[in-house]
Amino acid sequence: MLPWLLLLICAPLCEPAGIPVSDVNLETQPPGGWVMEGSKLVLICSVANATGNITYFWYRGALGSNLETKIQHSLTAEFEIVEAKSSDAEQYYCAADNGYGPVLSELVDITVRVPVSRPVLTFGDSGTQAVLGDLVELHCEALRGSPPIFYQFYHENVILGSSSAPSGGGASFNFSVTAEHSGNYFCEASNGQGAQRSEVVTLNLTGRQPDDPLRSPPRPVLQESSYLNSPDPRQLQSLYENVNVVSGDDIYSLVYHTQQEMEPAVAQHMRTHGASEVSRVSSDIYSKARKINIADMDYEDPM
Structure with a gap:
């Protein structure tokens, strides 16, 4: 048989068989699946081994809403979410196929961290007027921010106290008013993504007001007894x-x-x-x- 004919016959039979996709994995950047709101999130799909062109798929949610499809002659591919939003907090997975059937990765949880907004400081029901000896409630609240949120309360730039909100929302700090408590107050909120400071609020103090004589209980009046045999000696x-x-x-x-x-x-x-x-x-x-x-x-x- 002619050598060239032998080559034609052997070529398709002698080539090594293609290697299917194996060990598909999904990783994130930043690592750990934590990303700040407004920052870029990268979903990296990789395979341990495969030959030929590989088709990559990215899915959102356990039910598999397709986000992107790419064909690459490489063992890795990336999909980017340019500005992550709080609504992007979900489960994700990817799949890879080189003609032998798709192989899926495990689910990965993505958490989008929302920085705290500027908090608002209020003085509870008492407002910015207080009387010496009263119990005053300082309440600090950031309307946005991923929990837990840590709050610090300041009086004239000195830390007065602190509190936390493990599930988000606001927190309070109570104290009994003395003469030294007049002046300026503010609070800070932080959830590990930078602190935000409230506006300064001034607390004005007044001395305790005297009792209103119109509201004072009447004093007992010594009246003349109607009976001569009254036991009261003060007749x-x-x-x-x-x-x-x-x-x-x-x-x-x-x-x-x-x-x-x-x-x-x-x-x-x-x-x-x-x-x-x-x-x-x-x-x-x-x-x-x-x-x-x-x-x-x-x-x-x-x-």
Whole structure:
């Protein structure tokens, strides 16, 4: 047989058989599947061994929504997400095929980290006016940011306290107001992707206000007992004064009535002798003003 004929017959039979794709793997850049929002995410699909041209596929989600398809004569291929968004946080996988059937990689979780936004500092229900001795709540909250979020509270550029929000949202710090707590406050929020600082808020303090006399409870008033046999030793005793008043040629007797506290011994005397004696004494003191002749009176000139 002619040599050239032998070569034609042997050529397709003597070539080594093609090697199918094996050990398909999906890696990410940055590594670990963590990427910042707005940053580039690279999905790298690779095979351990294969011959010929290889068709690569990238899929999003466990149900396999196809993102990209490339044909390359290499053991690796890349697919880029130029600016990662929070909605890109998903599971991804890739597949490779060189004519022997596709081989799939394992699922890879992609986490998109969202930096914290500028937080807002508030003073709870008290607002920016506080009274000495009050309990004030500082509340700091970043509206955006991947958890956990760590917060620090500052008074005049000195750390007053700290708190954290493991699941996101805001955090609070409480303190009792003293005279040293007036001044400027701000807070910082961070989730490992850089810190953001709130605007400065000023807290104004006032001394504790005196009680409103209109709202103060009435003071107890000592009232005269209606009963002579009352056990209260502080009885009120009636005193009477007889005053002579000169009007022309006539003199009138006027009686003035005043009250003073009775001594306990007098109160006891009244309880012992009863109301009859008091009535008798009162009848002797009270008298009708009588008209008398000025010539019959010997009086001192009060002047």
